[in-house]
Amino acid sequence: MSSNDNITKLVEMGFSRPQAEKALQITNNDVEEAIAYLFEEPIEVSGPDSNEKQQDTVTVSNPQDIPRFDVSSGNLDGNKKERESGTSSGSSSSPDEYEMWYENNTLEHQRNNFAAFLNEKRSGNYPAIIPQTSCYLENYYIPILTALSCVEKFQETCLKPLKHNAQIEWNTEDKSYKIVFKDAEQIPDVSNYTFCAYLQIYLGFLNGLSEGAYISADGLIKNVPSNVREVLQDGIDGVDEFVPKLYECFCSTISSVHGESTIVNDLFKSSVESANDEVINNIFTIDVDSEYYARTIYDSFNELFWGADLEMLGNVRLIKGAEILTVLFASEEETYNSTSFVLDEVFHPEIYSSKYADLLIEMNRAKEGLHLERGEITKEIMRMNSFDGKRIKGLLDSTISYLGGQGRDTKDLEDISESIAESRERLTEKLTAVNEQYASLDVCSVDNVLQFIKNSDMDPPSAYLLIGVVMSDTDFYYRSRSGSWVHQKGSYSARNDLVSMCVEEIDFNSVQQHLSSYTQSLSRPFSLIYARESLLGKSVTSSNEFVKAFFEHDNDLVKDKSTISVHEQSDEVISDPMISDSDHRST
Template sequence: MSLQDNVDNLVNMGFDASVARDALSRADNNIEAAVNFIYSDFSADLPPYSENGESGPLGPAGPTGAAGAGGIVADGRSASTAIEIEDDIKNKIASYGYGHDNPVVDLDSDQSKSEIVPTYEVYDDISRYTRAEGDPGVLLPVKAELLEGYFAPLLMTLSNIPAFRDLVLKPEFEDYGYSELWWKKDKCVSNPSVVMETQRLVAFLCGDSFRAFASIRSLIDASSKLMTDDYQSVAEFIQFIYSSLIELFAKTDESLKRPFEQLFTSRFRFEDDETQTHCIFPVESNYFYKDIYRIMHSLLWGKDMGRLGQHQFLELSDVLTVSFEGNGDTVPGGGFELTEEFYPQIYTSKHEHMVADKFRRISELRDEVSKINGQTIQLKAFKGKRVSALLDTTLSHLSSLGEDERVQSAAKELESIANHILDCKTRNTEKLTALNKERSDIDIYNINYILGDQKAEFEPWVLTGVIFNERQFWYRLEEKWYAFNYTLEIGKDFEISQTTFDNIVSQVREYSADNFETGMVLIYVKKSLITTDSPIINKNLQKFIDTDNQKVANGVALHKLNEQQEEQEGQIVLSDQ
């Protein structure tokens, strides 16, 4: 049948036309393989399927690696997971003439099918299950282009902050349950809470877990009932995450409310004494500037600094999150210049004078320059006549009148006036040079200039995370920076690599100046909170980690044993031949 015929058939079976067409394209117009593609997708909007086909403690034990894991075998059937298509769907497929009884395709015919390249699924690659020594744990988003995907990079970044980690791990549940596929999709308990699933993932990330990666799906499922709003931006979604964490952990343990608020919530005062709280600072395109201080100056004090001294922070949160709202606009002037340290204290009522005094001096200098320029203009001209030219002409005329004593006396007075004017001009030029030099030295966006010799007395907020989107981000773990890249559209995979801050600076500059499509999220953390203390995990949660570690070890050992047996069997066959 033609592609359109099969699309129509799948539509008649209840599938969306765009979903059907995409699946058939991926399956080379094989309708059964297309249905397998649809049912192996994580989308919660698709019809239910049977999950009884999972095999082994760590998932299917079929072919692994980029060529075998999560792909399509030669006859077009799915090899990604052991998903069983429901009988009514099978019968419907059979009625269209597809299934295991298909006639053999003539490979010499023009209608022969091309070989289907299998898609790689890291979930099916047992060789990737064990975390390499020194590598951080990884959370995988479920799908691309979803705001929920920001759960993964955000939670991974926050888990490296001991203050956040310790607050999350403080509550203790009697039973965290266990499922052999918790890291992929299954619930460990029948009705998990957001607090429990956040603890589970944080313990997996920063505890002594052997497992290399896990899906963020458990946390998304647990929080799905809370996501009642239609979030329009990354900033709105992150605001929801922070607010939910504060509220839900406070319900679990009231003593956690204030520490969580201190972690995420800043208080801000307006000129009319109105106060607001902020967990995240969204930056729209009309506030895109080349560095963080120019942006924050404009957000708080206005582009003309007209609100300086009127708007200020009353309380700074320990975690400061800034979100650039990407909509196709880029950062002018060559892109954004990332800074590893940020000093937000200059925006507080206590220290804003350090900027205000310098900005006031700029106004004073402007007035002084204007006054001197006015004086200079008066010295140069009078009633539209150039004074110097008039004096020169008059002196020349007087010198032509001879040696008359009164004429010579007048000439001397005029020469004195001319010299005085010249001296005034010279002094004004010197004053202007000094004033312009002082003005050029005043940089109200340069933190080194603003703080001066007092800089050592201030504690910086240190950059710990840079998120481009749910598929590409960096975070700081102790003194090292790690880069993360996810493949989510076709198959599932991830890459981790160590990088340098200079490399991140370069990529941010290039991205923000050229293609700032999804914007960017910056996470700054108070430096004193970045420690190397080991996490304290309660005994019940540790039991979950220990159980999972044993499952990982058993599954990997079994996989290696099977590989050895297959290799031995292959050697025996070769020797017999």
């Protein structure tokens, strides 16, 4: 048996890896001798420096200790520009004041440079929504909407015809446009309808209906619904506070316009309960604070739902999981991280639900029973290895050698030694089998859990596919409808001008490597968006006549525009096309 196999066997018995390695080295890789050595002469292995910072853990003993599944303070992306000045883009309550604030904070040279990007015709398969400026909370509509565009159910819900007809007013001079409703006075909250009309156009754009490479995010940013403006006005400080509110407001907006409250709530709302305390929280994101941050999403959820020592197993659980699950790995500050994050493309969040809670409790109890059996076998091996502080094998061997040297009969002693060796071998084989079964019952291993569920004849948990990885409002990855991965990243100057925009197709291994590098050494914030696999599907924009008509007209305008390569534009180049103070440029 290889040295690594023997090390694994000793580690499974409860010894540390350094102890196992040293014991096998001393006993020339004899696992039985190593076991005897470890039980008779424990090896002291120096631990980490007492001054080294250790990660805290939480022991739950009462309801107030249950992890909070709601928004918490913090800043997910270093979003400081508007916060340090004490000004938020949501500081105005009316749409006109809001748009005025946005225009006043977008300098003229920024609008001129930005227009050059919007003139570029699309040559690849992945059009991009781009913001004029970075580090505004509202910009998070962009990565979220881009990621959600591959979800067929989301598209079907958002692209239903509006009850009030939206009309496009085109500006023939600068070829910009705005959406209006002729019966606006009869609409209780016209901002909801305006936002949903822009949302339909953006979904059409992401589905490739435009011949332009880019579209300005102004349609979303300047026309966020009134409920979002109110949230921003209340003083939201960071992304981990804003994104749950964004989803909540999004649900209420879509429900008021399309009357699909059940559908949108199923898409985005989850419910978490503490069974023992009969407490239920409805949430739109799951927040993983720094104390629960671990190497993978499963390790993080294990700590969050079950506790560090499984003390909450079966108590804190999902009773309803959203079909689109957004997980915010928040951090109040960039703290030291001993390991990089390993990204899972497939996730099974339902294993943390009430549906499988009793089964997992049964699985863990079976493991605890095997733990006792392992202890009894180990004690029996110890008794065969030593007596009265002396090693039996060594004592027998030396006695047989001595008596044999005296010409005396040693057959009985040899039979005893052989019998002990055979018994010890049987016990070691039995311990190996028990250890394998013990390891297979570890509920912290998703593979073990899925196999245990399969063996129990229960329906397997739904698979969720990763559709978005968000580092910031201008740096994110998303899954396209074809299944390939796309990286979109904008670079901005010190003056907050858009300098370059990268939109490239990459493989998932590259996404994993990029996130691993991003989280290496430092525990940095990011967001993961997962969607139930069955929801992903084809584009449905072709059935929306409003969207089709818009892009038929807009593409005629695109053909008339001169193509300007963004790579040839310096930071100081000023081009003729401009974004109007009141209108939104389409491409």
